[in-house]
Amino acid sequence: MTPRPDVWSVGLIMVDDLYVEGEPRAMGLLAGGAAYACVGAAYAGARAGLVARAGAGIDPDTLAQLGRRGVVLEVKQVAAPSIHERVYVSAARETVYEWELGSGDYEGTCPRPGDFTSDLAPDQCVHIAPIPVTYQAAWIAFAAGAGSMIILDPHTDDAATDPDAYTDLIPACTAFLPSALESERLAGPDHEQAARDYVAAGARIAAVKLGREGCVVATATGVTHIPARTVHRPTDTTGAGNAFCGAFSAAVAQGRSAVEAARVAVGAGAHMVQHAGTVAALDALPSKPGPRASSSTRKDQMGPDDG
Numbered sequence: 001m002t003p004r005p006d007v008w009s010v011g012l013i014m015v016d017d018l019y020v021e022g023e024p025r026a027m028g029l030l031a032g033g034a035a036y037a038c039v040g041a042a043y044a045g046a047r048a049g050l051v052a053r054a055g056a057g058i059d060p061d062t063l064a065q066l067g068r069r070g071v072v073l074e075v076k077q078v079a080a081p082s083i084h085e086r087v088y089v090s091a092a093r094e095t096v097y098e099w100e101l102g103s104g105d106y107e108g109t110c111p112r113p114g115d116f117t118s119d120l121a122p123d124q125c126v127h128i129a130p131i132p133v134t135y136q137a138a139w140i141a142f143a144a145g146a147g148s149m150i151i152l153d154p155h156t157d158d159a160a161t162d163p164d165a166y167t168d169l170i171p172a173c174t175a176f177l178p179s180a181l182e183s184e185r186l187a188g189p190d191h192e193q194a195a196r197d198y199v200a201a202g203a204r205i206a207a208v209k210l211g212r213e214g215c216v217v218a219t220a221t222g223v224t225h226i227p228a229r230t231v232h233r234p235t236d237t238t239g240a241g242n243a244f245c246g247a248f249s250a251a252v253a254q255g256r257s258a259v260e261a262a263r264v265a266v267g268a269g270a271h272m273v274q275h276a277g278t279v280a281a282l283d284a285l286p287s288k289p290g291p292r293a294s295s296s297t298r299k300d301q302m303g304p305d306d307g
Contacts, residue, residue, distance in 0.1 A: 005049030005072045006253040008120070009037040009246055010139050011129025012109055013052040013063075013075070014083035017100075018236060018276050021091045029277030030062045032083075033129035033153070036239030038071050039281040040246025040268035041127075046253060048246065049074060049118070053111050055082035055104045062279065069282045076115040080108025089236050097238075110135045113142035120146035125174070127151040127249040129242060133158040133165040140172050149174040151249040153242070159185040171202025175252060175261075177245050183208045191216050192223045205258045207248065207265070209241050217262040226262040234273035243272035243281070 011034030018026040034052050041048035049072035054063060056079060067073050081104035088096045110131045120126065126143040128136050130153050143150050152173045154166055159182040166186055170176050176198045180191060187194035191208040195218035198206035207217040214228040247268035251261035275281040 002118075003047055003070075003072055005124065006046035007037075007041040007125045007127055007246065007249045008049040008051050008074070008118075009034045009041065009127045009129060009249070010051040010111055011037070011131050012083065012106075013050070013054060013058060014085060014104075014109070015057050015059075016085055016087050016238065016277065018087045018089070018238075020089040020236065020276075026276045028059065028062075030058070030066070030279060031085075031238065031277060033131075033239075033242040035066070035278040036242035036272060036281070037127050037129050037153075037246030037249070038066065039239070039272055039278060039285075040243035040248070040265065041250040042070065042246075042282060042285055043243065043268040043271055044247040044250035044254070044264050046250030047072065048250075051075070051111050051116060053078045053080075053109050053115065055080045055109050057082035057084055057104070065279050066282070069279070071282075074116055074118055076111065078108060080104050083109055087236065087238055093234055093237065095237055106132050106135075111139075113138055116142070120148045122147035122149075123253070125149040125151055125249040125253040127153070127245055129153055129245065130155040133162055133169070137165065137169060140169055144172050149249075149252055151175045151177060151245060151252065153177050153245045154182050154186070156182055159183075167201065170198055173203040175205040175207065175248060175258075176203040177207050177209065177248060179209045179241055180211065192218070192225075195223055205252070205261070207258075207262055209244055209269075211237075211240075214266050215244070215262055217258050219258045224259050224262070226259070226266055228266050229270035231270050231273055236276050237273050239278075239281070240269040240272045244269040 013032035016031035038048035084100040244265040248265040
């Protein structure tokens with residue numbers, strides 16, 4: 001019998017070739033927002049499920065390694081090419097991304113609710129990683145129909161070109177988790193006020209990811225700043241925000257408070273930047289996962305004391 005995930009992570013998987021200045025190249029890494037979010041969920045001690053499309057170019061053996069590391073796979077094989085990108089990291093740890101010539105596109109690689117063959121339940125989180133907002137809206141409707149908790153990480157481009165679409169989606173979210181750039185595009189430069197605004201718009205929790213500055217997290221009772229954890233020599237910042245969101249989703253599923261979820265999430269982001277690719281990050285996780293909260297305590301722990 002297939003194990004039941006605490007968190008389903010929905011979104012892209014892709015192939016990265018990593019070029020870090022002064023270090024050997026790392027080619028053919030399994031990457032993508034949904035995969036990195038699984039690292040974050042596992043970091044928080046939850047069982048993660050991956051919902052994605054594997055296009056041509058995704059190595060089946062590498063994908064199977066996720067399953068052997070405890071990730072439940074709901075991955076549809078498709079003939080379309082996978083997205084393949086080059087990641088260049090300078091000595092100052094500035095990162096540039098370039099899609100390879102002939103790389104796949106969102107149309108072929110974004111998962112649809114019709115791809116999903118498992119059941120959803122109200123005590124599961126559905127984390128929707130960055131994919132175009134039209135696909136995210138379909139997944140929100142699907143998850144809402146099952147009564148599942150919904151964690152949304154917006155798509156950077158659509159936060160600029162279609163902010164009204166996110167205004168419509170926020171009320172359905174258990175937690176809304178934009179990056180600083182996405183939040184600036186959606187609600188302006190004051191991140192604390194933006195977090196308050198997302199909660200006022202209907203999200204139960206909002207957290208704005210601030211990179212090296214940590215995050216601000218808001219509930220109906222207030223806003224808290226959570227500092228980042230110090231990493232003296234990051235390998236690659238790719239996937240840090242995704243791992244944050246996966247860990248935050250797991251903590252919500254476990255019944256932790258919003259502030260506790262944010263603290264776990266910044267730890268997951270710090271873990272991710274020290275490793276290249278999904279498999280290496282999973283392999284480097286602590287052997288003993290964090291505590292889980294029982295479903296009977298979930299309502300109280302997500303209540304008015306948050307923040």
